[in-house]
Amino acid sequence: MTALPPNATIGILGNGQLGRMLCLAAARLGYRTHVYGPDSDSPAEQVATESTVAAYDDETALAAFAKTVDVVTFEFENVPANAAQFLSALIAVRPSARALEVAQDRLKEKAFFAAIGADTAPWKPIAARTDISAALETVLPPAVLKTARLGYDGKGQATIRSADEASAAWDAITGGPSKFKGTFAVLESFVDFVCEISVIAARGVNGKVVCFEPAENVHANHMLVTATVPAKISAATAASAIDIATRAANTLEIVGLLAVEMFVKPDGSILCNEMAPRPHNSGHWTMDACGTDQFEQHIRAVTGLPLVDPCRLADVTTINVIGDDVNKLEKHFADPNAHIHLYGKRSPRPGRKMGHVNILKPKTN
Ligand code: AMP
Numbered sequence: 001m002t003a004l005p006p007n008a009t010i011g012i013l014g015n016g017q018l019g020r021m022l023c024l025a026a027a028r029l030g031y032r033t034h035v036y037g038p039d040s041d042s043p044a045e046q047v048a049t050e051s052t053v054a055a056y057d058d059e060t061a062l063a064a065f066a067k068t069v070d071v072v073t074f075e076f077e078n079v080p081a082n083a084a085q086f087l088s089a090l091i092a093v094r095p096s097a098r099a100l101e102v103a104q105d106r107l108k109e110k111a112f113f114a115a116i117g118a119d120t121a122p123w124k125p126i127a128a129r130t131d132i133s134a135a136l137e138t139v140l141p142p143a144v145l146k147t148a149r150l151g152y153d154g155k156g157q158a159t160i161r162s163a164d165e166a167s168a169a170w171d172a173i174t175g176g177p178s179k180f181k182g183t184f185a186v187l188e189s190f191v192d193f194v195c196e197i198s199v200i201a202a203r204g205v206n207g208k209v210v211c212f213e214p215a216e217n218v219h220a221n222h223m224l225v226t227a228t229v230p231a232k233i234s235a236a237t238a239a240s241a242i243d244i245a246t247r248a249a250n251t252l253e254i255v256g257l258l259a260v261e262m263f264v265k266p267d268g269s270i271l272c273n274e275m276a277p278r279p280h281n282s283g284h285w286t287m288d289a290c291g292t293d294q295f296e297q298h299i300r301a302v303t304g305l306p307l308v309d310p311c312r313l314a315d316v317t318t319i320n321v322i323g324d325d326v327n328k329l330e331k332h333f334a335d336p337n338a339h340i341h342l343y344g345k346r347s348p349r350p351g352r353k354m355g356h357v358n359i360l361k362p363k364t365n
Helices: 017-028 059-068 081-088 097-103 106-115 131-135 163-174 235-251 294-303 323-327
Strands: 009-013 032-037 050-053 071-074 123-126 143-147 157-160 185-189 195-203 209-211 215-220 223-229 256-264 270-276 315-322 338-342 353-361
Touching: 009 017, 009 059, 009 081, 009 294, 017 032, 017 294, 032 059, 050 059, 059 081, 071 294, 081 097, 097 106, 097 270, 106 185, 106 235, 106 270, 123 131, 131 163, 143 163, 157 163, 195 235, 195 294, 209 235, 235 256, 235 270, 256 294, 315 323, 323 353
Parallel strands: 009 032, 009 071, 032 050
Antiparallel strands: 123 185, 143 157, 143 185, 195 209, 195 215, 195 256, 215 223, 223 315, 256 270, 315 353, 338 353
């Protein structure tokens, strides 16, 4: 494929902060952007060339959107499969409908990891409350019950420390937001990890894969707090993590990014947790520490431009700015090594990602 020329328009489904940063990267390369999503005054809308505020199942709006763009990509994987399929009939949709399908469903995701020879924590599918006690005989507690679909940042998850907590855990994941009702779930054993890492792979239209180095991620309440590179892992663990992400991106024939989150066990071996075919919060360090960041690499992939070595120039820690922390950034504004990225969200609700700060240090290795 010849690359899309400057001034071509990239359509982006989803108009949150990942869409915003995709738009900014696209603009640097001379592309226009048209973002589509249900929320008005969104982070992406503020910087996109054009914006459509409409529901994902509004086929009239989707068809009109498709007419204005040269390629479609997305900033989050929970775009309804029907919307992606509808658009695929009209225009190229990248990474791919198959990538969306697998990443939307933890059952399919775990089966996919097994199919590419990557390990996961022991797990069982759960279709009803009554399945949990039988599953706990093989998936020993402590275990985590997770909705198969639509969970994020710990939403739709409950920990089971002993069998008598099973029923309460089911209530917790099914009785919350109505969107979780009636969904399948997975029960997986709690992993006693030494650290969590993620690898972001970029794959181009020609099948070339380029990976960013593993980031070491710290979560609190299931939400990412910091991502640090280089990760404190052995060269063998890093190579194995990159190999898994490469195999996953190749098998799914991704065109764009695939982020794979993994647990590292005390012996250095890896268990895969989940993946997302899009830019990832744990890859924001690339924005200031690399020659080419994850957003540019995604735009390069979906427009057919060549992918390049990310070329890391510094050690780095990303700190997520969550909720009211957005009003406490004085220290970072005074630090010349702190690179601040705010998402333009109006209300700093607790738990809401408002921005991130990349703190750079001289490169050690
Ligand atoms: P997830 O939504 O599956 O990415 O979970 C969010 C975070 O919760 C992970 O990054 C971990 O910090 C924690 N977590 C989820 N599942 C497990 C598990 N099976 N064992 C240990 N920690 C977990």
